[in-house]
Amino acid sequence: MTRRHRLKSMQARLLALLLGLVIVIWTGSAIMTWVDARDELDDLLDGHLAQAAALLVVQQARSDDDDGVADAPVLHKYAPLVAFQVFHEDRLVMRSANASTTPMTSKDHGFTTVRLNDGEKWRVFVTHGQERDVMVYVGEQTASRNAILWAILNSMLLPLLLALPLLAAGGWWAVRRGLAPLRQLSKLLQQRQPHGLEPIELHDMPLEMKPVADSLNGLFERIDHMVASERRFTADAAHELRTPIAGIRAQAQVAMGAGDDAEQRNHALQATLAGCDRASRLVEQLLTLARLEAAQATATAPAPTMDLSAVVRRIAADLATTALANHQTLELDALAPCMVVGNDMLVGVLVRNLIDNAIRYSPTGARIWVSVTSEAGQPLLRVEDSGPGLLDADMARLGERFFRVLGNEQPGSGLGWSIVKRIADVFGARLNVSRSEQLGGLAVAVHWQE
Amino acid sequence: MRILLAEDDPILGDGLRAGLRQLGFQVDWVRDGVAAERELVSGDYNAAVLDLGLPLKDGLDVLQALRARKIATPVLVLTARDAVPDRIRGLDLGADDYVIKPVDLHELGARLRSLVRRAHGQMQDILQCGDVLLEPSARRVSLKGEVVTLSTREFDLLHVLMLNADRVMSREQLEQQLYSWGYEVDSNAIEVHIHHLRRKLHPDVIQTVRGVGYTMLRSQTLS
Secondary structure, three states, rough: OOOOOOOHHHHHHHHHHHHHHHHHHHHHHHHHHHHHHHHHHHHHHHHHHHHHHHHHHHHHOOOOOOOOOOOEEEOOOOOOOEEEEEEOOOEEEEOOOOOOOOOOOOOOOOEEEEOOOOOOOEEEEEEOOOOOHHHHHHOOOOOOHHHHHHHHHHHHHHHHHHHHHHHHHHHHHHHHHOOHHHHHHHHHHHHHHOOOOOOOOOOOOOOOHHHHHHHHHHHHHHHHHHHHHHHHHHEEEEEEEEHHHHHHHHHHHHHOOOHHHHHHHHHHHHHHHHHHHHHHHHHHHHHHHHHHHHHHHHHHOOOOEEEEHHEEEEEHHHHHHHHHOOOEEEEOOOOOOEOOOOOOHHHHHHHHHHHHHHHHHHHOEEEEEEEEEEOOOOEEEEEEEEEOOOOHHHHOOOOOOOOOOOOOOOOOOOOHHHHHHHHHHHOOOEEEEOOOOOOOOEEEEEOOOO | OOEEEEEEOOHHHHHHHHHHOOOOOOEEEEEOOHHHHHHHHHHHOOOEEEOOOOOOOOOHHHHHHEEEEEEOOOEEEEEEEOOOOHHHHHOOOOOOOEEOOOOOOHHHHHHHHHHHHHHHOOOOOEEEEEOOOOOOOOOEEEEEEEEOOHHHHHHHHHHHHHHHOOOOOOOOHHHHHHHOOOOOOOOOHHHHHHHHHHHOOOOOOOEEEOOOEOOOOOOOOOO
């Protein structure tokens, strides 16, 4: 995670989600209750209004003869919120104390909601008396209805307000508990030494954590292998250099101690030089391998294509003089251009190693045959010789670092094959070692993928 | 002193052989573990220089096989493996010395002499039989304090006899100790060298045990 992104706590996120969800659900249910209660309340209170109007109609019929306006007493704290008027032939005959002298509405039948002179909204029910000229108005302030609704809503929302902190605390605790394995993992990783690559083991690992732990363990294992192979390589390389250096030292001391024996001194000096050549060749090969490893590690872009035949012709021309000096015949069959995926330099190193090996390990007068062909559309490089070839067991071990076939006098480090194998890997080519059918010695085939 | 050198590296092997020869050792050189074991089992060597990374059979396996067969030839392990566990394992398996490549030739010679000396139960480098003193490191022999010049073969023969003082050595034993393979050994070479030694040192310096061989006595007095 980069600095630019705000670090978000998983715990805070989970908690926010949880509480947000609770609030949304609670609010939703409160709204539904509100709507529901309002409708029911309207029905109920409208019923009451109608009922009150009916009573007034009956009442008016009985006291029809009374003159003057009768004012009803206020009997309940809700009474000021309720009002009624009875008109007979447009003359006010009865009203509640809080009712005005003019009709509440011009409507002559049914329910209506109006704003009266006192500025309040009223729900009004209008009906005729038993005679057509009697009008009964019963009204109720809508504020009273809203007060009831608010009371209902409060009874719902208040517990939520109280519960939210409790929920938050509980949620925080639950989330924290749920995320404990993650914290345990991060603690384990933090405590790790740079070289600690043993697999992670968590107690009671949750199912969801297993893929994470497994991938981490897989990564650790791969790193471990890489580190081990690097360490082994460095150690092997150092050891491999010790022997040539010991040889150079011994030969130099022999030359110093040779005294009058010129022949012995010359021999020792020659051997000293040969030892130096071998040590520098070894160093060169080690560097090539190291560079290859770096190339392999960073190889992301597809390698360009190149003409294998041209490279083979160039290397063969280089090495022809060595073969001639050994009275060996180097034959080349690489006329047609053959495009392969690769890099001139690296493929050159591969070809050089193969031909060089054939020359080096074949006796005087041997034949070495190099060909570039296309087998089922796949480029194929073959290097065969009439040398002694290899035992099956030795073929299997080829490519192991520093493995050298026993009993050859040639100064070799055993790194050549590692290099060939590594280059082939870099370009996805396949190596195949067998006995040459036509020459009887070793046959090496490099198959490129199309 | 006859040394078996087991080393698969051609340049190092060649250098060690030549260098140890310059220091007066008889050196036989083998290049793999199987040959090393065969030679050490059958041959009569004063000591062996053993590389560990040998083809066919690892040096440590050779060492283990030797010790299992009760062959006590002193073995100096000369190797590139420098890790402490490797050294401990080498010494525990019966190596008498453990030297990491590269090594100074003179140091290697001194270590070999020391091994041979200890194998013969001697504390000091100088061997003495009566009036005859032999210093292997300086390759010097003196009689009653006077230095006597000897040829390489004569010196080695005297060295072997003095290392095995008070024991009778057969002609075959002496030959085996002195000559590497490949040398043409005259049938009477030992007699000739004994003759020369008696002439240069003293007629009675080496006793002949008829039909058995030769011996030198630690407490001999020469008139």
